[in-house]
Amino acid sequence: MTTTVSREESAPASPRARLARLAQRQGALVILAAVVLAATFSFDTFGTTGNLSNIALQASFLAVVALGMTFVIMSGGIDLSVGSVFALGGVLAAWGAGHGTWAAILLPLGVCGLIGLVQGLVIARGGLPAFIVTLAGLLFARGLLLLISDEGATTYKVPPDSAFRELAQGELLGIGYPVWFVLVAFALGGLVLHRTSYGATVLAVGGQEDAAELMGLPVARTKVIAYTVSGLLAGLGGLLMASYTSSGVTVLGVGMELEVISAVVLGGTLLTGGAGTVLGTLVGVLLLQVIKNVINQVGSLNSNWQAVISGTILLVVVTIQRWLATVQRR
Amino acid sequence: MTVSPAGTAPPPATGTVPVLETEGLSKSFGPVHALRAVDFALQAGEIHALVGENGAGKSTLIKLLTGVHRPDAGTIRFAGGEVAFDRPADAQRAGISTVYQEINLVPLLSVARNVFLGREPRTRWGLVDTAAMNRAAAELVGSLGVDVDVTAELGRLGLGVQQMVALARAMSVESRVVIMDEPTSSLEAREVATLFEVARNLRSRGVGLVFVSHRLDELWELCDRVTVLRDGQHVHTGPMAGLDRVSLVAAMLGRDVAEVAIEGATEFGDTHRQAVEPVLTVSGIDVRNRLHGIGLRVRPGEVVGLGGLLGSGRSETVKAVYGALPVRGGTVEVGGRRVRPNSVRHALRAGIALLSEDRKAEGIVPELSVRDNIALAVLPRFSRAGLVPERRIDALVETFMRRLRIKAASPAQKVRELSGGNQQKVLMARWLCTEPKVFLLDEPTRGIDVGAKAEVQALIDELAGHGLAVVLISSELDELVEGADRILVLHDGAVARELTGEHKTTSALLAALAGGRRRAEDGDE
Numbered sequence: 034m035t036t037t038v039s040r041e042e043s044a045p046a047s048p049r050a051r052l053a054r055l056a057q058r059q060g061a062l063v064i065l066a067a068v069v070l071a072a073t074f075s076f077d078t079f080g081t082t083g084n085l086s087n088i089a090l091q092a093s094f095l096a097v098v099a100l101g102m103t104f105v106i107m108s109g110g111i112d113l114s115v116g117s118v119f120a121l122g123g124v125l126a127a128w129g130a131g132h133g134t135w136a137a138i139l140l141p142l143g144v145c146g147l148i149g150l151v152q153g154l155v156i157a158r159g160g161l162p163a164f165i166v167t168l169a170g171l172l173f174a175r176g177l178l179l180l181i182s183d184e185g186a187t188t189y190k191v192p193p194d195s196a197f198r199e200l201a202q203g204e205l206l207g208i209g210y211p212v213w214f215v216l217v218a219f220a221l222g223g224l225v226l227h228r229t230s231y232g233a234t235v236l237a238v239g240g241q242e243d244a245a246e247l248m249g250l251p252v253a254r255t256k257v258i259a260y261t262v263s264g265l266l267a268g269l270g271g272l273l274m275a276s277y278t279s280s281g282v283t284v285l286g287v288g289m290e291l292e293v294i295s296a297v298v299l300g301g302t303l304l305t306g307g308a309g310t311v312l313g314t315l316v317g318v319l320l321l322q323v324i325k326n327v328i329n330q331v332g333s334l335n336s337n338w339q340a341v342i343s344g345t346i347l348l349v350v351v352t353i354q355r356w357l358a359t360v361q362r363r
Numbered sequence: 364m365t366v367s368p369a370g371t372a373p374p375p376a377t378g379t380v381p382v383l384e385t386e387g388l389s390k391s392f393g394p395v396h397a398l399r400a401v402d403f404a405l406q407a408g409e410i411h412a413l414v415g416e417n418g419a420g421k422s423t424l425i426k427l428l429t430g431v432h433r434p435d436a437g438t439i440r441f442a443g444g445e446v447a448f449d450r451p452a453d454a455q456r457a458g459i460s461t462v463y464q465e466i467n468l469v470p471l472l473s474v475a476r477n478v479f480l481g482r483e484p485r486t487r488w489g490l491v492d493t494a495a496m497n498r499a500a501a502e503l504v505g506s507l508g509v510d511v512d513v514t515a516e517l518g519r520l521g522l523g524v525q526q527m528v529a530l531a532r533a534m535s536v537e538s539r540v541v542i543m544d545e546p547t548s549s550l551e552a553r554e555v556a557t558l559f560e561v562a563r564n565l566r567s568r569g570v571g572l573v574f575v576s577h578r579l580d581e582l583w584e585l586c587d588r589v590t591v592l593r594d595g596q597h598v599h600t601g602p603m604a605g606l607d608r609v610s611l612v613a614a615m616l617g618r619d620v621a622e623v624a625i626e627g628a629t630e631f632g633d634t635h636r637q638a639v640e641p642v643l644t645v646s647g648i649d650v651r652n653r654l655h656g657i658g659l660r661v662r663p664g665e666v667v668g669l670g671g672l673l674g675s676g677r678s679e680t681v682k683a684v685y686g687a688l689p690v691r692g693g694t695v696e697v698g699g700r701r702v703r704p705n706s707v708r709h710a711l712r713a714g715i716a717l718l719s720e721d722r723k724a725e726g727i728v729p730e731l732s733v734r735d736n737i738a739l740a741v742l743p744r745f746s747r748a749g750l751v752p753e754r755r756i757d758a759l760v761e762t763f764m765r766r767l768r769i770k771a772a773s774p775a776q777k778v779r780e781l782s783g784g785n786q787q788k789v790l791m792a793r794w795l796c797t798e799p800k801v802f803l804l805d806e807p808t809r810g811i812d813v814g815a816k817a818e819v820q821a822l823i824d825e826l827a828g829h830g831l832a833v834v835l836i837s838s839e840l841d842e843l844v845e846g847a848d849r850i851l852v853l854h855d856g857a858v859a860r861e862l863t864g865e866h867k868t869t870s871a872l873l874a875a876l877a878g879g880r881r882r883a884e885d886g887d888e
Contacts, residue, residue: 228490230483233476237469244467247431248532249452250481307471 061299061316076330092322093211097270099296101263103314108259109239109306110163114170115267116289118145121178122271127189127281130197137197141268149264153257185283201276211273222311239306295347382407382571383540388437397423399595405571412582413575415592429461430454460533464544466525470518475500478532503531508557522549542573577674612877642832643801648693653679654856661832668847669836676856677836681803685717686710714800726790734760734774741796763792784815801832840869
């Protein structure tokens with residue numbers, strides 16, 4: 034039709050900008066590698082198979098929840114309810130285990146998915162801010178948990194003979210089932226994000242909601258799905274935890290939502306939405322878990338240092354990301 | 364979905380049955396009637412221009428046609444049947460594609476993603492076929508003469524390229540109607556030519572096109588028919604051929620063609636206040652794609668009017684002078700001293716104040732009191748070590764409320780509760796507190812009732828009488844003619860005419876507004 038026009042804008046990004054881009058996307062990975070290396074040389078116990086698989090197992094519960102949060106944040110939202118929903122899922126699973134393995138699995142998933150669905154509907158169709166709606170969800174789920182556990186006094190036990198225990202306590206090739214769950218879930222998550230319409234729509238909604246609406250994309254449906262999946266995955270995380278600990282611990286998950294959000298942001302997902310990767314989230318979760326582990330290795334260190342260090346790293350990483358974003362734009 | 368940039372012809376619509384038609388379409392937003400009983404008909408295989416000044420209802424009509432808003436009354440018929448689109452997706456599925464005025468794409472996603480969002484090519488397993496998508500996008504975008512890496516993030520590309528990507532998206536589906544809302548505003552001449560080629564190609568395939576542009580020349584170049592809207596009402600529909608510029612502009616502005624003189628304006632430089640040195644001297648202001656070498660002088664006590672149709676660069680001119688719009692070149696001097704460019708702070712310090720066009724978005728803080736709204740601009744100057752001398756501010760506010768005759772129960776009343784006219788006066792008071800030497804007023808009387816309008820006009824006169832230099836932008840011809848000592852008429856971002864003395868008449872102004880691309884001798888690049 035017309036002769037091809039070359040433009041300055043299409044010129045490949047400068048090496049500096051590309052490096053900045055890489056660092057922004059994979060910054061957490063660089064830090065994780067550095068911490069792991071340092072820890073391996075500093076503590077004999079760190080690099081052992083036992084310790085590493087322990088880290089992976091411990092991280093898997095957080096990771097499951099963080100995967101759902103990743104999609105919610107990428108869509109421009111936030112889900113503060115995940116900590117409470119996680120705990121509720123655990124208690125429901127432990128209670129349900131008394132009525133059979135299927136009850137232990139389906140009850141928490143059903144209830145937690147429903148909580149996510151309702152939150153999503155109110156946010157997407159009602160147009161209410163996600164912060165408020167999921168804050169209400171946080172209170173609701175925690176209240177429900179206290180109601181069914183006599184204000185936390187009753188801790189339901191998974192019967193010793195229940196096959197439900199196997200779910201998180203079993204191993205394949207020496208690696209716990211929860212870790213396998215996480216690997217499969219994140220692989221699926223990556224596929225959904227990069228290779229389905231839904232993934233692209235999530236990013237479009239988070240990046241420019243008005244434009245997504247005008248492009249005829251199903252904005253509301255996309256959000257409802259994201260919150261529903263987040264609820265489901267939070268419930269799944271709790272369920273796995275109940276299976277692992279063989280009980281429904283009522284005090285779990287307090288403040289967990291903040292840890293999950295930290296992991297997602299550490300992984301390079303923009304808190305404002307529109308960009309991110311699921312692999313980054315996995316790295317963010319591992320980074321938090323490794324820090325926890327390293328602090329435990331230093332026996333003399335008060336374990337409260339863990340929160341202090343995690344907070345500092347979060348701040349530093351976010352600051353660097355912001356700075357790198359401006360470098361790229363130049 | 365198959366993708367074919369060249370496309371196969373949709374079933375050709377027959378004869379004179381319009382492909383898209385509205386009858387008695389109305390829409391109100393609160394008390395504002397954005398559209399009143401508008402009839403509009405688009406034939407298959409025509410390019411139909413939709414024109415009108417600010418607030419004419421073009422955007423509202425487009426948003427009703429594309430399912431963004433729903434009409435309060437009236438019907439829309441598409442391809443023969445009545446339709447009611449609940450959301451943009453419905454209209455798109457039915458076969459109406461739209462290129463919106465602001466680029467409505469997702470900057471963080473790749474070019475290819477943006478082109479195919481929501482209808483990505485799939486592999487056998489239902490996954491997005493990235494390779495096919497990139498290939499198709501490259502082909503589509505390439506056919507528009509744009510050579511970019513389609514995997515690049517859209518936000519990193521220039522505005523013109525982004526606009527072409529939006530066009531590629533609209534073309535990636537078979538549509539029977541394509542609506543283009545000011546598609547050329549951010550394009551270079553070369554890209555405009557490509558766009559026109561695409562539009563004509565679509566027309567030859569039987570697609571009906573609605574084309575909105577403020578560049579009048581483009582209408583004659585491209586369009587078959589034109590519909591004019593004014594104040595939300597249908598004014599005129601007819602062929603472009605045989606229509607002269609003055610008649611079109613007269614219809615847009617609501618003027619009788621009979622009162623328009625084709626020849627009216629005269630030579631430049633006929634000023635009548637030579638004695639005093641100008642306080643504001645602007646020369647060679649250049650803003651990319653918007654302004655081309657704007658020059659302007661205002662003497663103390665003088666009101667200089669800026670006329671021009673929508674998109675001619677009036678608001679951009681005052682914003683550039685005020686430092687709020689990045690300029691590529693040119694100088695602004697106040698009282699003989701150069702003002703640092705692109706800095707609102709320095710402009711303010713030099714004594715330039717701007718009353719912007721959109722007082723809701725850029726000025727008034729509705730929940731604050733009259734007093735606090737007025738005091739906002741002087742707070743930094745008045746405060747000592749962070750403390751605000753309450754009594755001095757009270758005195759100042761009282762003075763200005765009296766001088767500007769602001770009708771409020773007390774200085775403590777919330778601005779939200781005031782009438783539009785009084786809100787405008789509060790804003791003017793805020794700027795006058797800074798003791799400006801030059802006051803730039805962008806549509807100061809828009810949207811306020813008749814009585815308040817007269818008061819604001821009287822106030823402007825009074826301020827000039829006290830020696831303030833005023834630049835007045837207005838879309839109302841009478842306001843410019845009566846309010847301004849001189850009128851500069853802008854066209855396509857350059858000064859085209861200057862009207863002074865006896866030549867400063869409504870009919871001469873109208874003729875000048877309609878006049879083609881004649882630019883000031885030294886105005887162009």
